Amino acid sequence: MPRNRDARLAVLGSPVPRSRPAGYSSRSATALRRRLIVGVLVFVSIVLITIYFREPAGGSLHGIQSGGATVLRPFEVGAQRVAQPFQDAYDWFAGLVHARSQNARLRREVDVLSQQVIANQNAAQENGDLKRQLHYVGTPNFPSGYDYVSTRVISRPPSEFQQQLGISAGTSSGIRVNDPVVNEDGLVGLVTQAARDTSEVTLLTDPTLKVSALDFKTQASGIVSHGQGRQTLILDRVAKSQRVNPGDWIVTSGWKSQGLSSLYPKGIPVGVVAGASQNDIDLYWQIQLRPRVDFGSLQNVIVLVPKNRQR
Amino acid sequence: MRVLVEPAKVAVLIFVAAILQVTIFSSVEILGGTPDVVLLTLMSVALLRGSIYGAAAGFAAGLLVDTANLATLGVTSLLLTIAGYWIGRYGETTGRDRAHAPYVSVAVATILVQFGALFLHYMLGDPVSARVALVDALAPKVALNLLLTLPVYALVRRVLAWATEPEGATEVQLLG
Numbered sequence: 001m002p003r004n005r006d007a008r009l010a011v012l013g014s015p016v017p018r019s020r021p022a023g024y025s026s027r028s029a030t031a032l033r034r035r036l037i038v039g040v041l042v043f044v045s046i047v048l049i050t051i052y053f054r055e056p057a058g059g060s061l062h063g064i065q066s067g068g069a070t071v072l073r074p075f076e077v078g079a080q081r082v083a084q085p086f087q088d089a090y091d092w093f094a095g096l097v098h099a100r101s102q103n104a105r106l107r108r109e110v111d112v113l114s115q116q117v118i119a120n121q122n123a124a125q126e127n128g129d130l131k132r133q134l135h136y137v138g139t140p141n142f143p144s145g146y147d148y149v150s151t152r153v154i155s156r157p158p159s160e161f162q163q164q165l166g167i168s169a170g171t172s173s174g175i176r177v178n179d180p181v182v183n184e185d186g187l188v189g190l191v192t193q194a195a196r197d198t199s200e201v202t203l204l205t206d207p208t209l210k211v212s213a214l215d216f217k218t219q220a221s222g223i224v225s226h227g228q229g230r231q232t233l234i235l236d237r238v239a240k241s242q243r244v245n246p247g248d249w250i251v252t253s254g255w256k257s258q259g260l261s262s263l264y265p266k267g268i269p270v271g272v273v274a275g276a277s278q279n280d281i282d283l284y285w286q287i288q289l290r291p292r293v294d295f296g297s298l299q300n301v302i303v304l305v306p307k308n309r310q311r
Numbered sequence: 312m313r314v315l316v317e318p319a320k321v322a323v324l325i326f327v328a329a330i331l332q333v334t335i336f337s338s339v340e341i342l343g344g345t346p347d348v349v350l351l352t353l354m355s356v357a358l359l360r361g362s363i364y365g366a367a368a369g370f371a372a373g374l375l376v377d378t379a380n381l382a383t384l385g386v387t388s389l390l391l392t393i394a395g396y397w398i399g400r401y402g403e404t405t406g407r408d409r410a411h412a413p414y415v416s417v418a419v420a421t422i423l424v425q426f427g428a429l430f431l432h433y434m435l436g437d438p439v440s441a442r443v444a445l446v447d448a449l450a451p452k453v454a455l456n457l458l459l460t461l462p463v464y465a466l467v468r469r470v471l472a473w474a475t476e477p478e479g480a481t482e483v484q485l486l487g
Contacts, residue, residue: 045392072378076333083331090339
């Protein structure tokens with residue numbers, strides 16, 4: 001509907017002169033002014049960016065900015081001081097909200113780190129054991145004619161009535177039943193069962209195991225077997241005519257006779273004489289040995305495998 | 312008188328918003344995003360007073376923010392000048408008297424300013440992460456700005472209306 005039409009004139013049907021668009025030129029002038037202002041501001045911004053970017057750090061624009069920042073600084077400090085209590089309150093509540101999840105996360109981290117500490121301690125202990133074993137293997141004390149399989153103990157005697165260990169090496173490593181087992185301290189026992197990747201080792205403290213041995217100093221020979229107490233050994237069958245002194249080292253004798261030979265190589269330490277006694281009735285010395293090996297804390301052992309054995 | 316009062320009020324609003332932004336709101340990080348009260352104030356000024364005010368206020372706000380932050384002078388000015396002008400034009404045309412105009416303006420301006428800032432900083436060789444700016448921070452920033460839109464807009468409208476003579480005739484003169 002045309003604007004500026006007078007009702008009376010409309011009724012009469014007389015032509016109504018259309019008024020000139022009000023402010024048309026002023027509207028276009030406003031648009032031009034608006035665009036001009038924006039264009040100038042954008043141009044100034046780009047000029048500022050260019051100069052600021054190209055001039056050195058000590059340039060004039062940097063100096064003006066530094067001066068402006070100095071002027072603004074008191075206002076910023078004032079605003080910060082006013083807002084500080086609110087900010088502290090916000091931080092306190094935010095910390096409270098996050099404390100629960102943080103606690104759970106830290107607990108998980110503590111668990112993981114504890115496991116890592118235990119793993120590291122085990123690794124360090126194993127490293128020490130293996131180094132000692134390696135040292136033992138390289139010395140002249142290591143029996144000649146034998147290869148070695150260094151392996152870990154994977155199971156221990158479930159009760160004091162059993163004296164067997166499980167080790168993590170078996171026939172695939174060349175281990176067979178009756179292979180002697182040692183560590184850097186001395187004789188540990190004998191392989192009594194061998195599977196593909198695991199074996200059972202019967203300890204020297206088991207009643208079924210007997211080892212022919214001799215006094216390293218006096219050459220008095222006898223048979224080592226389990227003692228009355230836990231992890232004690234005795235040297236039996238030593239004739240009264242032979243001499244045995246406390247503190248003497250007892251080692252395996254490693255005998256050979258008519259094609260037969262001892263299961264144990266010669267010269268492996270078994271124990272130290274703790275005490276020796278005799279009475280008129282007995283034919284032999286009663287000799288107590290202190291084992292060289294700590295059977296209660298074995299981590300790694302060495303299985304001696306004869307070199308001349310065919311796999 | 313109004314010719315001087317209006318720019319003065321806008322200048323005070325922009326100054327206060329810039330100071331609050333660089334001192335307080337820039338350190339308020341919620342879900343990875345920070346609110347931008349300068350942009351909110353600029354939006355309110357531009358919608359209430361038009362594109363020329365918007366562009367000029369944006370330029371001044373950008374200068375203040377860059378000066379206070381010792382950032383590259385002109386970057387924020389350029390972005391806010393364009394943002395203020397666009398919001399002002401939107402308010403003068405399609406957004407006039409629309410209740411949702413402030414929200415639409417804030418959402419669009421926040422996204423475009425973020426993209427523009429990323430582009431400019433990238434062009435200037437500043438170390439910027441597009442993932443942080445666009446993926447991690449943008450959505451929370453838009454949400455926070457939308458949350459603050461209503462209070463900031465209401466406050467700016469009240470301030471701009473304060474001590475301003477109402478437009479139009481104040482008394483009726485009977486003719487004839």
